[in-house]
Amino acid sequence: MQSRDFSNNADAGSDRTTQTSNQIARTRRQTLDDIPRRSARRFASRTAIIDGDTSLTFAEFDATVDRAAAALSDTGLTKGDRLALLSHNCWHYPVLVFATARIGVILVPVNFMLGPDEIAYILDHSDAAALVAEADLVPTATEAVRRSLATVRIRAEIRLDGAPGHDGWQNVETWFAHEASPPYVEIADDDPLRIMYTSGTESRPKGALLGSRSLMWQYVSCIAAGEMSERDIEIHSMPLYHCAQLDNFLITDLYLGATSVILRRPDPVLILRAIERERATNLFCPPTVWIELLRNRELAERDVSSLSKGYYGASAMPAEVLRDIRTRFPNLRLWNFYGQTEMASLATALPPHEQDEFAGSAGRPAPNVETRIVDPDGNEVPVGTVGEIVHRSPQLILGYYRNPEQTAEAFQGGWFHSGDLGRFDDEGRLYVVDRRKDMIKSGGENVSGREVEEVLYAHDAVSEAAVFGVEDPRWVEAVAAVVVPRVGNGVSAQELIAHCRTRLAGFKVPKYVVLAESLPKNPSGKILKRELRTRYADLASSGVSLTKERSET
Numbered sequence: 001m002q003s004r005d006f007s008n009n010a011d012a013g014s015d016r017t018t019q020t021s022n023q024i025a026r027t028r029r030q031t032l033d034d035i036p037r038r039s040a041r042r043f044a045s046r047t048a049i050i051d052g053d054t055s056l057t058f059a060e061f062d063a064t065v066d067r068a069a070a071a072l073s074d075t076g077l078t079k080g081d082r083l084a085l086l087s088h089n090c091w092h093y094p095v096l097v098f099a100t101a102r103i104g105v106i107l108v109p110v111n112f113m114l115g116p117d118e119i120a121y122i123l124d125h126s127d128a129a130a131l132v133a134e135a136d137l138v139p140t141a142t143e144a145v146r147r148s149l150a151t152v153r154i155r156a157e158i159r160l161d162g163a164p165g166h167d168g169w170q171n172v173e174t175w176f177a178h179e180a181s182p183p184y185v186e187i188a189d190d191d192p193l194r195i196m197y198t199s200g201t202e203s204r205p206k207g208a209l210l211g212s213r214s215l216m217w218q219y220v221s222c223i224a225a226g227e228m229s230e231r232d233i234e235i236h237s238m239p240l241y242h243c244a245q246l247d248n249f250l251i252t253d254l255y256l257g258a259t260s261v262i263l264r265r266p267d268p269v270l271i272l273r274a275i276e277r278e279r280a281t282n283l284f285c286p287p288t289v290w291i292e293l294l295r296n297r298e299l300a301e302r303d304v305s306s307l308s309k310g311y312y313g314a315s316a317m318p319a320e321v322l323r324d325i326r327t328r329f330p331n332l333r334l335w336n337f338y339g340q341t342e343m344a345s346l347a348t349a350l351p352p353h354e355q356d357e358f359a360g361s362a363g364r365p366a367p368n369v370e371t372r373i374v375d376p377d378g379n380e381v382p383v384g385t386v387g388e389i390v391h392r393s394p395q396l397i398l399g400y401y402r403n404p405e406q407t408a409e410a411f412q413g414g415w416f417h418s419g420d421l422g423r424f425d426d427e428g429r430l431y432v433v434d435r436r437k438d439m440i441k442s443g444g445e446n447v448s449g450r451e452v453e454e455v456l457y458a459h460d461a462v463s464e465a466a467v468f469g470v471e472d473p474r475w476v477e478a479v480a481a482v483v484v485p486r487v488g489n490g491v492s493a494q495e496l497i498a499h500c501r502t503r504l505a506g507f508k509v510p511k512y513v514v515l516a517e518s519l520p521k522n523p524s525g526k527i528l529k530r531e532l533r534t535r536y537a538d539l540a541s542s543g544v545s546l547t548k549e550r551s552e553t
Contacts, residue, residue: 079104207401338362
């Protein structure tokens with residue numbers, strides 16, 4: 001009797017199963033780069049982006065993304081490579097967000113207010129292979145590359161508003177005109193597509209790693225919690241290197257099919273004129289910018305009646321400001337969005353009808369978020385008890401890039417530990433009662449107290465330093481420093497501020513400096529920053545500023 005060999009049939013069956021599985025995966029795909037194509041199929045001729053004289057329909061936007069992705073691929077960038085992006089707001093920004101995602105390249109947005117050393121750290125830590133910089137920022141970018149150890153082999157510039165080019169830097173416009181199609185790249189839900197560098201209590205920023213699943217679920221949360229619509233016309237003035245403006249609003253609008261009006265910066269006059277000109281319906285700003293809008297004389301001259309949805313975050317909105325907003329923007333409803341980069345970034349939202357009665361609340365968890373308050377051992381605490389805010393959500397980061405220790409610490413016990421302290425009321429509303437340790441949110445920007453302290457300690461005249469946030473009428477929270485000089489040294493506040501300016505971005509430089517003989521400490525020698533915040537709560541009204549100092553005994 002002859003034996004029969006079934007191995008070939010088995011191999012063929014296995015191949016067919018694998019092929020079918022791959023086809024099913026491709027058919028069920030839902031990744032970041034799908035957004036422009038799907039929106040273009042629904043709303044081909046609708047305006048997607050307005051940036052000054054540039055206007056792109058959804059079909060034009062998707063075609064531009066495709067050409068840019070092909071050009072990036074032809075430069076040699078492949079899935080997993082990192083491209084850093086250093087620019088003010090412009091229409092080129094979202095094109096590059098999606099072009100990189102389309103070929104699996106990881107985008108690294110960079111804060112344009114950083115100096116060369118700070119940018120060099122990000123280039124090194126991310127091991128960026130490419131850097132795109134706004135032309136006006138190319139000198140800073142060039143110096144950062146010089147100081148970096150990374151091999152940045154591709155350099156391109158965005159020549160905004162007719163800015164001249166620089167030798168050795170390609171013009172990104174040539175990418176956008178590239179006549180080719182990008183290769184198909186298989187991208188899984190949790191393949192990393194973004195590294196968002198976030199300042200924490202450490203002296204160096206952490207790289208929050210995000211994939212499509214994190215981002216796509218977050219867009220759905222924003223749409224549901226913020227009552228967003230395809231018919232919205234939204235002003236985008238806050239920096240796009242921040243996940244708030246980029247992911248809570250701009251990409252969410254592109255996902256929906258809404259129209260996005262991009263402004264270079266949050267200038268009150270530009271915002272008010274854009275609202276009137278474009279009949280804008282939506283606007284996101286931190287409280288500091290809402291306050292500037294209210295105080296600007298142009299507000300009385302502009303028709304802002306179209307504005308119906310307003311969003312704020314980064315800090316609580318003062319009650320008197322809420323009242324003024326309602327008076328000056330009569331058709332506006334307001335939402336408070338609370339979150340953090342690691343949540344991609346929305347965690348909770350307070351809707352318009354609860355703004356007055358529950359002022360100061362961050363609202364309830366977003367639809368795709370589960371939030372608890374826990375004690376130091378990870379046990380859930382009773383309603384009304386203050387503890388650490390922890391989350392579970394598909395929106396969460398994949399981890400901190402090249403930082404397994406901090407990743408493990410943040411995800412203890414199957415929950416993400418935010419580092420913020422808060423409490424719930426008996427109807428499930430969250431109240432954030434304290435910032436993350438040593439974190440200051442000044443004008444919507446994150447500032448690490450420890451990073452500023454390390455710069456102060458680098459000055460020969462400084463014996464001790466403590467940096468913390470204090471309430472401020474302009475910045476809502478401002479960077480303050482209490483410094484103990486070395487014995488016999490007559491250093492001034494002005495000298496210390498000048499020293500900080502040489503080492504730090506402007507928003508990190510202390511707004512208030514106090515010279516003291518000692519700092520309060522507990523028995524173990526730890527500086528009591530909570531006591532300092534209480535003691536110096538009146539700095540904004542005391543006249544202590546960049547040009548004045550107060551000695552404490």
